[in-house]
Amino acid sequence: MEKRTAASIRARVRAEMIDEIKRAARRQLATEGANLSLRAIARELGVASSALYRYFASRDDLLTALIIDAYNAIGEAGERAEAAVTERLDLNRRWVAVANAWRGWALAHPAEYALIHGSPVPGYAAPVDTVAPASRRFLVVATIIRDGRRAGVLAPAATPPERPLIPAPLRVELDAIAAALDVEVEAGLTARALIAVTELFGALNFELFGQLNNTIDDRRAWFDLQVRMMADLIGLPH
Amino acid sequence: MEKRTAASIRARVRAEMIDEIKRAARRQLATEGANLSLRAIARELGVASSALYRYFASRDDLLTALIIDAYNAIGEAGERAEAAVTERLDLNRRWVAVANAWRGWALAHPAEYALIHGSPVPGYAAPVDTVAPASRRFLVVATIIRDGRRAGVLAPAATPPERPLIPAPLRVELDAIAAALDVEVEAGLTARALIAVTELFGALNFELFGQLNNTIDDRRAWFDLQVRMMADLIGLPH
């Protein structure tokens, strides 16, 4: 017991410091974007800038930590909203809940959203640690599709006919994605779900990166319409 | 005449220098991203860093110039590809041409693409000069819709029924957009066209910003499928 406790004292202090650094970094992020200043963070914490290097080997390392946190945060936001829908068979409601949760998180944390959905930091190669948190967003959508298929409301017959034919190599990849997400659906449905998600994040990018300034002011209604149209594209019953 | 010629000598030299600076900046952009270095550009041109300030008041000013150029370049790429389609009544072909041109330009100039579609540079407010070039991308799509409506192939009856109902305030805004683009179509069609474009740029963001690494390798086929599905969403006849 002593060993564990003793070790965890230092570890806990260290973890707290890491947390404080990340908090300050997130604050910086809001005003400075991806080119946040380590020295400014150190100043804010009342610490020499060199001290930060005891916790993060480089600025990129700190950014990586923030990126992983952001992926997990937006993923968790979607998961919680989806889990809160009690009518589990109302796939539409679950889809809308996820979409709105994503948008809500993005609007509440625009800088962190930009960190993961914006231009990659030049010369920065995303480490492998980021791929799992990054795919987390898609998992929750997969559960909706899976439940729908199992319940029969997303039966192959009920979904729209596969209109643009999918070439074989692409079909193989789409099948692999579905298998990795543990859903057994035809490639056409996988494609439509992916497209729906792509559209949503495209919409969020447009909204957050200022592409629809002076174009659409009622962003809430516009996003809502897109969410519903994408629900139709997937084939979610209403 | 002497006055004009004399003035234009200086002006021409100045324009050439500006061009050289922008060329070097674009080269920098490819490796360094948005945080390119003025001093590195100066070094590359064999010039003192302070000399650059005779041409651009600040780094942000230079970035603004690059942004405007990028908007115009991708816009023009779309326009040229669309204009090259001789079968003017084949709306589908025109749409595909535009989409592929956008993607081709993006793949050829990823850094410039990121400059206009990625996270906004922190603390950088896009000047008014950028809004016109930014909307240029949408103009070419508008012409396709307009021609389709005029030719009757995009007749209201032929387009899918307006399924998600559009709330009145949003409908007003969509009508305003259509009016600004000089197309006379119902709000539902405007919405679908906007969504199609949103999805395409969402797809390009995913592809260029690395979101579909380890997911889909056959990017060409995947983009193609998305383009065709969005053509269906708009209601372009095939």
Next chain:
DNA sequence: TCTCGACCGAGAGCACTGCTCTCCAATGTA
């Protein structure tokens, strides 16, 4: 309980950045 070693903070320093200011040479203009 006590000593020792891991850990961590401080500070100086390097090479770099954007930007300003002053000085000066070149060059088109009248």
Next chain:
DNA sequence: TACATTGGAGAGCAGTGCTCTCGGTCGAGA
């Protein structure tokens, strides 16, 4: 040809990421 506008050079300021060395502190194992 003399002048005034233009643009380049260079020093300098405040800031950056990052490294290295030096000490102190405090939890660790004996």
